[in-house]
Amino acid sequence: MRIGYGFDSHAFKPDVPLVIGGLKIEHHSGLAGHSDGDVLLHAITDALLGAVSAGDIGTFFPPSDQRWKNADSSIFLRTALEEIATAGYxxxxxxxxxxxxxxxxxxxxxxxxxxxxxLLCISPRDVGIKAKTPEGLNQDGVAVAHCTVLLRPIAEPDTLKTKTAEADDDIDVDVVVRTLVNGVRDTSALGRKPTFDTDDIT
Known part of the structure; x- marks a missing residue:
């Protein structure tokens, strides 16, 4: 198991859309940011990347890069999902x-x-959303998000267990290995998205 923690904050800004958790919300102000300012998805992305020691949003999507100007934050989330799946979680x-x-x-x-x-390809039962007011913190013009994530190792596929048993039964190990390497694995249940090309945000 691995645990990740993420934090983000953005100031409110008039006349821009408010997007939180990938959801467009009716409000007189949105959140300022280089991308769409989605404070919740940014915190979740950092938690996922941190859990597998992959850096943070700025590592992959620096604010100095104009490609990410007003970008949909789900792009960042997809990259984080790819990182944790690649790490085996x-x-x-x-x-x-x-x-x-x-x-x-x-x-x-x-x-x-x-x-x-x-967006995470998981059950809503595995997502906790809580809200607090910034009482006594003098942060009425700011939105803050905290996120904790628990990762678990990707379950060993049944085909791998079967092939391992076959190898134990004195079947040619080279044949078993080639089958595993060349076989097509279904990763749809792992929370993975197609590999994201950072040169194409469309």
């Missing part, structure tokens, strides 16, 4: 906390859970 569950004065998150918490779960 999948998401067990995530837990998040949003800290902001407005808008109120509780009425849309269920919808947020569904959206985040969809």
């Amino acid at each position: 999948e998401i067990g569950n995530i837990d998040t906390v949003l800290i902001l004065a407005q808008p109120k998150i509780v009425p849309i918490a269920g919808e947020l859970r569904e959206k985040v779960a969809e």
Whole structure:
């Protein structure tokens, strides 16, 4: 098992869309940022990358790079999912906390859970969304997100167990290895997305 922690914050800015957790929310202000300012997806992305010691969002998508100007933050999330799958892990569950004065998150918490779960290719039961107000913190103009993620090793495929048993039964080990290496594996259940090309954000 591996644990990752992510944190992000963005100031509110008038006349820009508000996007949190990949969900567009009706509000008079959005969040300032080089990308779409999705504070929740940024925190989740950093938690995933940190869990496998892969760096952070800035490592992959530096704000100095104009390709990521106003980019959809789900792009960042897909890259993090690819990193954890490549490292041999999948998401067990995530837990998040949003800290902001407005808008109120509780009425849309269920919808947020569904959206985040969809982006992560996991069950909504494995996504925690909580909201707090920044009481006494003088942060009414800021949105903050915290995320903790638990990763577990990707389960050993049944085909691998079968082939290992065959090898133990004195079947040619070279044949077994070639079958495993050349065989097509179904990774749809691992939370992976197609390999992301950082030169193409469309």
